[in-house]
Amino acid sequence: MNYKRITESVDIELLQHSHIVIVGAGGSKQLILNLVRTGIGRLTVLDIDKVDDTNIVRQGYDQADIGTYKVDALQEKIERINPNMNYVGITADFLAMSSEEIDSIFKDADMFLFLTDSFKAQSFGNLLALQYQTPSLWAGWYAKSRTAEVFFQIPNYTPACFRCAVSSRYKAQEKEVINISSQCNTIFHSALLDSYIGILILGILHRDSSDNTKESVSFFKGLLNDVGVLDWNFLQLKVHPNGGNPLFDKLYNPLGTYAQNFMACWQKIEPELKPNYKTDCPDCKGRLSQLINTNESYE
Template sequence: MDDRYSRQTLYKPIGVNGQDKLGRKHVLLIGCGALGTANAESLVRAGIGKLTVVDRDYVELSNLQRQLLFTEQDCQEQLPKAIAAKRRLTCINSSVQIEAHVMDANSVNLFPLFRDVDLVIDATDNFDIRYIINDFVHQFKVPWIFGSCVGGTGMSYTVLPGNTPCLQCLLKAAPISGATCDSFGIVAPTVQMVVAFQQTEALKILVEDYGALRKELVTFDVWTNMFHFIDIERAKKEACPTCGLNPSYPALQYENQTKMEMLCGRNTVQIRGTRTIMLEEAAKRLEKLGVLKQNEFLLSLEYQSYRVVIFRDGRVLIHGTDSIETARNLYYQLIG
């Protein structure tokens, strides 16, 4: 063992044996934004064997405030985040095998990436992908660590298929708002706090110290100094469609996935979401972003050069573009 990891191996819960295990483990990281870059750097510096990074986006100036690994040069070159991250991570630790995928993650292209993975870390920005991850990890029996943050608040939970409640159970026990960084902003310490919880749990799993894992959902607000640890073990349900006795893995079924289509001749993209949208709650989140109009049936927002019309049944029309990719990004920015 060289001196590179000497301070880490001095920590008894890891030690030389734990470091050897780390060097043989493969982590799948989905999302390479604020949570993703910080998680990636910590894993690579810790000396894992292989890291697979998935992200669909490219580096923009607004990312640099909180997304580690990226530089102004990456922004000027409009590098895909996965590629920019791989370049930087390779410079940090060339002994780690890093695989980068520039793609819009879905139930089809994610499937082969779950083979031979020891841990999945959530660094995504929307619940469509999280539900897909939730189903896949239970199919493949791979642990995963959920994390989210917005404003000064964040949360994290560790899912062990077969032992803990899954994301479906979690959200029924502790519903999460659809607030996003684009509508509420975010401060960098919030990101770092979530990553600290995620990375600590990740190290425990990778060195196989399962008895030390935190069983509670942790939530916090760094600005108002509030921390809560919520015991949700009893939230696990035998009838759950993902982790119950007879799983059907609903997020992997086509009819339950968010669908997008161009409306011919209208310069509009229609998005059919998978959940009901509370218009009153959405209005409060979006009112500061542009001119807002609302009736009992729908919500209309003038945002940048677009008009976004949100229906209560989850359907959204994005006027002003015929690009599925542009519409998708706007949808996740505004709807969450």
């Protein structure tokens, strides 16, 4: 692989020694391939689904992939990009895995991505992120695909967990199972969100680059720190003027309805403390920052 045209943006050696675990290989298909092109050295992708004919127009798989597990179809494409890539595709449901199986997959990763429509998978991912104290990112589209969200949490940097960010969703799911449909997602929706996610991944991986790191990685080295994005770790992206999101209406109504198209809004997420729950957030207990670099447990 010839990386000479991107060495002014990324630290190739850093990326080649990075391991990312990704849950969900649907809309993230192109993101995964682009991570390979950018120099990520090791990828583990979990998805239980096979490619069907609807995935051709929405997710970028090929006709020849129909009937093949998505993680296997990805392997063929990855090998054509970088035959030396360290890639593992897993078709087992990680919600049904033993603690030993989970440990073998997640323990040594540098970052987790949870990119599914399944609330159970996304919420279980939060427990894993806290258990392994690993930088993690969640992303997806809301119903009708007019607004998307990206949330990330990083040990030592961000104070709140995924459950803190979407606590109302947890409460709604306690009353009834709510399935989020990606029925309106076109390939352009996937490409747009994947690009935002990819930029954030590179920023997160470069966050600890020292001042002595060569100047060529200055773009991603300072991406999160320089603009304070680490304090604003919940991104909502609106792609339709009638996005149905009151946050955008509140912030951008002075601009007029049609000026609200393609807007991104960052939010600062604080730990969910009493009285939002009877105690504190059941997952991180409002102590995410305090527990980092200690031997204390989240139990």
